Amino acid sequence: MPLPMPPTTLSCPKCGWHKTVVPKSDVLIEGHTWFTVCPQCGHAELERKEANGLSGLVAEVQQRFEIWQKKRAK
Ligand SMILES: [Zn+2]
Structure with missing residues (x-):
């Protein structure tokens, strides 16, 4: 089972x-x-560098929201 990649700051x-x-x-x-x-x-x-805990968490929430919006737009 592959390990999930950590939140990454590009x-x-x-x-x-x-x-x-x-x-x-x-x-x-x-x-x-x-x-x-x-x-x-x-x-x-x-x-690329590994994001710190807080910005990783914020990014995850934003990303979920963006995907949700994208799905909703269809
Ligand atoms: Zn540029």
């Missing part, structure tokens, strides 16, 4: 964009809950 070294995401296998949506390129400037090498 940040762009070029323009300063950053977002904390909670990667879960069922909700990995490129450009929404996961980013491989910066959505602001298109820089492809985002820095």
Whole structure:
């Protein structure tokens, strides 16, 4: 059984964009809950670091809300 990935803060070294995401296998949506390129400037090498407890928790709640909104919009 794979361990879940911890909440991760993605940040762009070029323009300063950053977002904390909670990667879960069922909700990995490129450009929404996961980013491989910066959505602001298109820089492809985002820095990743493990989020601290609080920002991870906040991100998880935000992410659930975003997904809920997305489902609701259909
Ligand atoms: Zn950027």
